Amino acid sequence: MTHHQSNPLISLISATPVAIPPATGAFHEVFPEARLWNLLDDRLLDDATAQGGVTEGLAERMTRLIRHAETEGADGILLTCSMYGPIAERLAAELSIPIHAPDASAFKAALSGGYQRIVLLASARGPLEDALERFSAAAASAGQDISVTGIVAEGAAAAAADADTERLSRALEAACRDQEDSDAVLLAQYSLSPAAEALAAALDKPVLAGPKLAAATLRSQLLGNPTSATTPKKENA
Structure with a gap:
């Protein structure tokens, strides 16, 4: 099915410019052949x-x-804007190539990681409500009872727009301040993902971000190889 077996052409379809650098960065790290x-x-x-x-x-x-x-020869498609994720899911059965919603792989990791209490972070109310609704639906359809707390991280949108990862990490960390009993953090937008590793280190808990997990999923579908991006699992409590 793949036109270029070893170097597949992946189309990243974005609804905002700030989602592009995190997505391309993730592919360079996890799926460098693309x-x-x-x-x-x-x-x-x-x-x-x-x-x-x-x-x-x-x-x-x-x-x-x-x-x-699809028409112009992409071997796989990743949408980078979470609000448009349902369209990827709607079209998946009709396309001749794999297509992924931005956070499908992150949701899967969140549902398979053995987590009980997840904090869902977004930089604005709209994306937060959208992600909460879709994650709750995914959890319900997987028969999982996970407690999810949605929080808008003040200042995160401006920090992401300025590509200031340090300030972004501080904004996300501040948003998690009263959530010590959570056992994982799920980032609702690609624009927040550059701070994922710093946030995980600061909170000492898994932070699930869409881009690397999505890149790993596409790599395994198109190349059939295991990837270097592992799904974070809950450590023993």
Whole structure:
């Protein structure tokens, strides 16, 4: 199925420019064989925010980008904006190539890691509510009863936009201050993921971020090899 067995062409479809560096960075680290092709409609996220969510018109706009990537020879597709994830899931059965919602692999890791209490972090209310709804649905369909606390990390959006990883990590850490009893943190947006490792070190608990886990999933699907990105498992409490 893959046109370029050893160097698959992966289309990263983004709804905001801030999601691109974390996604490309993750692929360079976890799936270096991939050739990356960025497709960006930099109004998709703003328009979804302004319209109170992903309307049918916006879903069609994203669908056209996905079809374009498939038609023009992509071997795999990753959406980098969580709010558009459901469209990847809706189209998966119709496409001839693998397509992934941004946080499908992170949700899977969160549900398979033996965690009881997860903190879900986002940089704004809209993405947080969207991620809470989708993660709760994923947990319910997996028959898992996980306690999830959603928090908007103040200052995280500005730090991510400035690509200031240190400030981003501090903002995320501050948001987790009263959550000592949680056993994992799940990041709701790709723009937060550059701070994942620093946050994990500061909190001394697993931090699940979408980009590396998604890159690892695509690599294993297209190349069939084990990857260097391991799913963090809960340590003995």
